[in-house]
Amino acid sequence: MTDGRGKAPFTIRDESTLTRRSLLELAGLALASTVLPTDLAVAGPLAKQEPAAPSQGISPIMEQLSGYMSEAYAHAIPDDVSEIAKHHILDTFAAMISGSGLPPGRAALQFAADYGGKEFATVVASKTVCGPIEAAFANGVLAHSDETDDSHGPSRSHPGVSVVPAAFATGEHLHISGSQFLRAVALGYDVGTRITMSMGGPSYQTVTHRSTHGTVAVFGAGAAAGCAARLNKRQMRFLLDYTAQQVSGIGAWVRDPEHMGKAFLFGGKPAAAAVTTAIVIRAGWTGVDDIFSGPENFFEAYAPRENGALKADPANLVDKLGERYEITRTNIKKWTVGSPMQAPLDALAGFFQKKSFTADEVQKVIVRIASDEASTVSNREMPDICMEHLVAIMLLDKTVTFASVHDKARMHDPAVLRQRSKVEVVADLRIDARRPRREAIVELTLSDGTQLSEWVRDVRGTADNPMTREEVVAKARDLIGPVLGADKSSTLIGKILSFESVRDVCELRPVLQTG
DSSP states (O other): OOOSSSOOSSOOOOTTTOOHHHHHHTHHHHHTOOOSOTTSOEESTTTTSOOOOOOSSOOHHHHHHHHHHHHTTTSOOOHHHHHHHHHHHHHHHHHHHHHTTSHHHHHHHHHHHHHOOOSOEEOTTSSOEEOHHHHHHHHHHHHTSSSOSOEETTTTBOTHHHHHHHHHHHHHHHTOOHHHHHHHHHHHHHHHHHHHHTTTTTHHHHHHOBOHHHHHHHHHHHHHHHHHTTOOHHHHHHHHHHHHHTOOOBGGGGGOSSSHHHHIIIIIHHHHHHHHHHHHHHTTOOOOSOTTSSTTOHHHHHSOEETTEEEOOGGGGSTTTTTSOGGGGEEOOSSSSOGGGHHHHHHHHHHHHHOOOOGGGEEEEEEEEOHHHHHHHTTOSSGGGOHHHHHHHHHHHSSOOHHHHTOGGGGGOHHHHHHHTTEEEEEOHHHHTTTTSOOEEEEEEETTSOEEEEEEOSOTTBTTBOOOHHHHHHHHHHHHHHHHOHHHHHHHHHHHHTGGGOSOGGGGHHHHSOO
16 A cells, blocks of 8 residues: 555455464554644644655554454453343343333334334334434434433443444344454444543543543444444444445533433433444445545644644543453443533431431531533532432432432422532532542531531542442442343343343343333
């Protein structure tokens, strides 16, 4: 391959002879190579390196990434990673099922029922079987109908809500096994999260106003669908090109009062786009061989800039790929509420264990969280992401449940409002310094002068304080049972936790649907 002037800047080996070992050997080259055009200065780890000559070739980073992606379908993941992947798949299906009764979920089910399509794929918590694209869209919206789903701090994203629906719809369409489904999901988490991490993680949205969640979702879902479709290395490169063309979403999702636009951006749209992309690439569509390098590449278009220089480290796309599985760094929420509320609710639960007191005995509660979190969750209209409201519910009920956090009428209950008036949310620089960790300091003062204080550093459900299998199952039962019943809940949980014995993911359909 030449650079358009008859020169070959580097050698590209034939794909039929390129082994997994030789791909991994390229990692060293990847870390020492830039994938950005020569006329762009790069801030950060790449700034000290000499820019490569312009080329239409494939960069070492793309060689390693596309090779890893194409091999994931047949490459077993470690047992401990497989176990964690099962937890996240179960948790995401539980989010879909419980979300079916909420406004975004009901709208998604109506869309799938009305739009139809060939009967290939399951729409969860319904009787509808439709085309894989429509099913992926509906299930993605269902999964983020509220704040029940998982979250990944370093990339600031909710990977499961797009990755699992995309892998499932594609997997049903092509009748993949449970083991292959696990691998596709793990790959989706690995690829999607590394995209925004290569551009600064949470600060990417702050600087550019583009949504980290939308960017991660479309790449994560694309990788998962491509894996389920068993795309080869070159097809994976085309898939990344198509995926980059579909990146969208801006930070305005924080103003969505009903969670519908948010569910569209985080789950439905990227899942449907991923399935579409995997299907057309599998059918023979072609595209750009390396969207991460060369003229008009992805980083040039999307990476933040500082004093005109791009702030990006493309080597993060392959950093510890195959060694560090991002699904193991993804949080499962103990409480079915927004991520910033997890630590404060953990603190309050701890206070109840230390001392017996009633809500009326509480004089004041100060909740100290990060600045970006405070602006997101303070005095919000939605009960499940309103910090003051949830603290009030916790004081009154000594816990929060899926039902209580979605009871919007209680936001106007005088008893709740009386407790809510005692709650102050403070943006704290100490917590800012700990981001992207989800930490909080809660200070509670009782009417007798007693003061209780807790800095929660390791929230239950995070990678540093993970929930056990039993805890994940208990949460899932509470969410699935009211919709599908106890028997289907048990069968579904059993199948997911023994995915290695599932020969075709279509076997899940009878226990995922109503009726």
